[in-house]
Amino acid sequence: MRTFVVAAVLTLFTSSLGILTTVSQTSGGYKYDYATVPFLGELLKLLVSTFLLWKESNKPKPPRITTDWRSIGLYPIPSIIYLIHNNVQFATLTYVDTSTYQIMGNLKIVTTAILFRAFLKRKISKLQWMAIGLLTIGTTVSQVKGCGETDCRSLLAAPIQGYLFGILSACLSAMAGVYTEFLMKKNQDSLHWQNMQLYVFGVLFNMIRLTMDDILGAYEKGAWWSRLLVGYNVTTWLVVLNLGCTGLLVSWVMKYADNIVKVYATSMAMLLTMVLSIYLFNFRPTLQLFLGILICCMSLQMYFAPPQSLVDLPTQPTTNTAEAHRT
Amino acid sequence: MRTFVVAAVLTLFTSSLGILTTVSQTSGGYKYDYATVPFLGELLKLLVSTFLLWKESNKPKPPRITTDWRSIGLYPIPSIIYLIHNNVQFATLTYVDTSTYQIMGNLKIVTTAILFRAFLKRKISKLQWMAIGLLTIGTTVSQVKGCGETDCRSLLAAPIQGYLFGILSACLSAMAGVYTEFLMKKNQDSLHWQNMQLYVFGVLFNMIRLTMDDILGAYEKGAWWSRLLVGYNVTTWLVVLNLGCTGLLVSWVMKYADNIVKVYATSMAMLLTMVLSIYLFNFRPTLQLFLGILICCMSLQMYFAPPQSLVDLPTQPTTNTAEAHRT
Numbered sequence: 001m002r003t004f005v006v007a008a009v010l011t012l013f014t015s016s017l018g019i020l021t022t023v024s025q026t027s028g029g030y031k032y033d034y035a036t037v038p039f040l041g042e043l044l045k046l047l048v049s050t051f052l053l054w055k056e057s058n059k060p061k062p063p064r065i066t067t068d069w070r071s072i073g074l075y076p077i078p079s080i081i082y083l084i085h086n087n088v089q090f091a092t093l094t095y096v097d098t099s100t101y102q103i104m105g106n107l108k109i110v111t112t113a114i115l116f117r118a119f120l121k122r123k124i125s126k127l128q129w130m131a132i133g134l135l136t137i138g139t140t141v142s143q144v145k146g147c148g149e150t151d152c153r154s155l156l157a158a159p160i161q162g163y164l165f166g167i168l169s170a171c172l173s174a175m176a177g178v179y180t181e182f183l184m185k186k187n188q189d190s191l192h193w194q195n196m197q198l199y200v201f202g203v204l205f206n207m208i209r210l211t212m213d214d215i216l217g218a219y220e221k222g223a224w225w226s227r228l229l230v231g232y233n234v235t236t237w238l239v240v241l242n243l244g245c246t247g248l249l250v251s252w253v254m255k256y257a258d259n260i261v262k263v264y265a266t267s268m269a270m271l272l273t274m275v276l277s278i279y280l281f282n283f284r285p286t287l288q289l290f291l292g293i294l295i296c297c298m299s300l301q302m303y304f305a306p307p308q309s310l311v312d313l314p315t316q317p318t319t320n321t322a323e324a325h326r327t
Numbered sequence: 328m329r330t331f332v333v334a335a336v337l338t339l340f341t342s343s344l345g346i347l348t349t350v351s352q353t354s355g356g357y358k359y360d361y362a363t364v365p366f367l368g369e370l371l372k373l374l375v376s377t378f379l380l381w382k383e384s385n386k387p388k389p390p391r392i393t394t395d396w397r398s399i400g401l402y403p404i405p406s407i408i409y410l411i412h413n414n415v416q417f418a419t420l421t422y423v424d425t426s427t428y429q430i431m432g433n434l435k436i437v438t439t440a441i442l443f444r445a446f447l448k449r450k451i452s453k454l455q456w457m458a459i460g461l462l463t464i465g466t467t468v469s470q471v472k473g474c475g476e477t478d479c480r481s482l483l484a485a486p487i488q489g490y491l492f493g494i495l496s497a498c499l500s501a502m503a504g505v506y507t508e509f510l511m512k513k514n515q516d517s518l519h520w521q522n523m524q525l526y527v528f529g530v531l532f533n534m535i536r537l538t539m540d541d542i543l544g545a546y547e548k549g550a551w552w553s554r555l556l557v558g559y560n561v562t563t564w565l566v567v568l569n570l571g572c573t574g575l576l577v578s579w580v581m582k583y584a585d586n587i588v589k590v591y592a593t594s595m596a597m598l599l600t601m602v603l604s605i606y607l608f609n610f611r612p613t614l615q616l617f618l619g620i621l622i623c624c625m626s627l628q629m630y631f632a633p634p635q636s637l638v639d640l641p642t643q644p645t646t647n648t649a650e651a652h653r654t
Contacts (some may be wrong), residue, residue, distance in 0.1 A: 027619050103614075104564035127454075127637040130625050134461070137618050141468050144615050287430075288615070290465050295622065298457050310454040 003257045007265045010249040014269035017242045019276055024235040032231035035210060036224060041243035042202035048248060049199055053192035063190030074183055077196040079205035080175040086209070088169045095162030104166035105142050109136045109263050111174035116259050119178055127310075131302035132260075134295055139267050141272060142292025177259045184255035195251050263299060271296060330584045336577040341596035344569045346397060346603055351562040357553045359558035362537060368570035369529035375575060376526055378520035390517030401510055401526040406532035408503040413536070417494045422489030430470050431493035436463045436590050438501035446505055456638075458629035459587075461622055466594050469601060469619025504586045511582035541556050579631050591627055598623060 024030070056063045093101055113132045117124050124132070184194055210224035221227060253262050271293050277283040302310070351357070383390045420428055440459045444451050451459070511521055537551035548554060580589050598620050604610040629637070 125638050127629075130629065130637075133621070134625060137621055141615070141618055144471060144618075289470070290472075291468055292462055294460070298461060302454075302457065307638035311452050311459075311638060326637075 003253075003261060006157050006249060006252055007257065007261050010246065010253060010262070010265040011269045011272065013242055013246045013249060014266055015272040015276065017239065017246055018273040020235055020239045020242055020271070022277075022281065024233070024239055024257045030231075031233075032229075033221070033224070033227045034212060036228050037125065037236070037239055038244065039206040039210060039224075040228075040240045041247060042206050044197050044240060044244035045247045046199035046203055048244065049192045049195035053190060054190055056190060061288045063193060064188050065193045066187060066189050071187075072197055075194075076175060076201040076205070078176050078180050078183070078198065079201040081172055081179065083205055083209060085169060085172040085176065088172060092162060092165035092169055095165060096158040099145060099215055100158055100162070101166070103140055104170070106136045106139045106143075106162070107167065107170035108173040109139070109267065111170045112259050113212070115171075115178040116172045116181075120182060120258075122258070125307070127307065128303050134299035134302065135264065135267055138292045138299055139270060139294030141295060142271055142289045144286075144288045151267055172265070177254075177262065180251075181259050184251065191251065191255050195248070198239060198251070199247075241275075260303065264303070266288055267296060267302070269279065330580075330588060333576060333579055334584065334588050337573065337580060337589070337592040338575045338596045338599065340569055340576060341593055342351060342599040342603065344566065344573055345596070345600040345608060347562055347566045347569055349604075349608065351560070351566055357558075358560075359556075359563055360548070360551070360554045361587045362540060362567055363555050364563070364570065366530065366533040366551075367555075367567045368574060369526050371571035372574045373523065373526035373530055375571065376519045376522035380517060380523060383517060383519055388518060391515050392520045393514060393516050398514075402521075403528040403532070405507050405525060406501050406528040407512070408499055408506065410532055410536060412496060412499040412503065415492055415499060417487060417579055419496055422492060423485040426470070426472060427458050427485055428493070429488070430467055431497070433463045433466045433470075433496065434497035435500040436466070436594065438497045439504055439586050439590050442498075442501045442505040443508075446508060447585075449585070452634070454634065455630050458626045461626035461629065462591065462594055465619045465622030465626055466597060467619075468622060469598055469616045494570035504581075504589065507578075508581045508586050511578065518578065518582050521582070522575065525578070526574075526607070554616060587630065591630070594623060595627070 017183045023034075053063060092104075098105070109132060113124060113129070116122050180198075183198075184191070205304070214221075214224055235236070250262060274283070274289055275293070332403070351359075380390060418433075423431070436459060440451060440456070443449050507525075510525075511518070539547075541551055577589060580592070598616070601616055602620070605612045
């Protein structure tokens with residue numbers, strides 16, 4: 001039940017993150033440097049985690065903390081994967097258009113499930129595999145361009161490198177997720193202490209990334225810390241706040257639920273964003289969005305509903321229960 | 328197993344019917360009067376059934392035949408429903424375009440399942456209901472127009488009467504199917520005798536329809552029997568032959584399998600026709616066709632696979648079997 005509530009809140013936050021990001025744009029562009037937002041997001045998460053760990057340490061039952069360097073040494077890995085992933089994303093986009101890129105992004109649902117099964121050794125029934133397939137198909141269906149929309153002739157007509165990078169991107173994304181779950185569940189350490197370690201490296205690697213970008217750009221826009229907060233408005237701060245909250249919720253899901261719950265939450269959030277965009281940004285509702293939502297809702301039920309409730313047949317004469325079970 | 332083979336053959340015949348009908352057109356139109364084809368199809372089925380019944384009656388175990396008029400009186404009803412259905416289809420098409428009409432046609436999957444449950448009192452599990460929903464969605468997804476295709480702005484933007492007629496059409500189609508199943512299964516009569524009764528009325532009602540059309544058209548094209556066989560070529564005869572075989576297979580399915588098997592066979596045939604059209608008529612393959620096929624294949628498994636094979640988890644340490652079953 002608690003998992004369901006957290007997953008629902010995560011869905012709402014992920015969805016509003018997309019909407020806030022769009023709202024924060026001024027006439028199609030950003031007045032602020034968008035690359036500084038994730039850095040502030042990580043910083044916010046670090047501050048919140050530190051505060052929560054301090055509060056927890058004042059409780060009668062102190063938090064469990066492992067300070068072994070061999071354990072701490074495992075925490076930069078998600079940040080490293082994300083750094084590589086960012087560059088692969090960039091490389092992918094040089095080969096494929098954004099529609100194809102968005103559609104290929106759904107592959108990470110399947111890759112996450114595969115790694116979840118292979119590395120975390122979690123059981124997935126045949127019905128649940130079908131549910132995962134349907135979630136991937138459902139999100140893809142919702143993204144199929146309607147008639148009259150532009151740049152769709154190029155859809156799925158990119159060079160082979162584009163698809164290979166897309167698959168690599170889906171694998172890296174899955175690796176980061178599955179590895180984080182492994183990390184959060186490997187011991188009984190306090191969630192806040194685990195988060196602190198994750199976010200220290202998160203802040204660090206974001207700083208490295210910003211510095212690298214500056215060096216590659218030959219400091220044309222000046223150093224990143226001089227651009228920090230420039231052009232920020234209320235919506236930008238809401239994006240930072242939202243990014244922080246979403247991250248903390250994902251950490252909770254990784255420790256107390258799993259990657260599949262996260263995958264469903266983010267997929268549902270994507271659909272919710274599309275529905276809200278119809279009202280907020282006058283997007284044209286499409287038949288394929290409606291069908292995609294139906295498919296994903298069925299997939300959700302297929303994955304999480306107790307199997308007995310799905311295959312048990314409706315009430316029938318007690319005499320042929322045995323026969324009914326064979327049906 | 329026999330059901331599976333018949334269903335597969337029915338799928339192939341239904342699919343080739345669509346392709347043969349397209350091939351039989353000369354530069355987009357028919358050189359022959361298309362309305363005469365179903366009449367000949369019914370006549371063919373009547374001849375074949377009569378022949379098979381005669382052969383069966385020479386066997387040591389003679390066929391069961393009920394000649395009670397109260398029983399025979401039930402056989403014109405499918406023909407009457409089809410006659411009404413034809414007129415409703417015609418009315419629907421005055422309100423909606425053919426794309427919308429085609430998409431609304433998928434509704435008959437759902438209406439058939441509802442009547443199948445309600446009138447034939449057949450059990451459908453929650454998973455099977457989802458499978459039926461997915462079959463409807465899958466066929467619809469495959470029909471979503473791709474970008475750049477014409478007349479899609481009008482999609483699902485028809486007056487309300489169009490949709491009401493569409494729903495009525497789906498209900499009539501389901502009624503005819505479910506009633507026929509009831510008729511074929513209500514006693515142990517020979518299939519060929521039951522077919523004979525069905526097709527006598529089929530021939531009769533087709534004649535009535537052709538005559539009515541002639542009267543309404545003020546005999547501008549002459550009487551229908553004078554147009555019979557005019558402009559027929561080999562392909563036209565193949566259409567007639569195919570129509571006859573498909574009808575006989577459907578009868579078999581209604582007696583020894585059920586309406587849901589028929590619905591799956593016709594839906595799969597629709598998808599197969601679309602795939603074959605890519606090769607035969609240079610149709611452009613679309614992402615939505617591919618997704619639709621995946622959805623329908625999963626639906627097929629969800630409906631017909633033994634539930635235990637779907638929800639049973641993969642091999643695991645025997646010690647936590649109990650826990651796994653709770654997952």
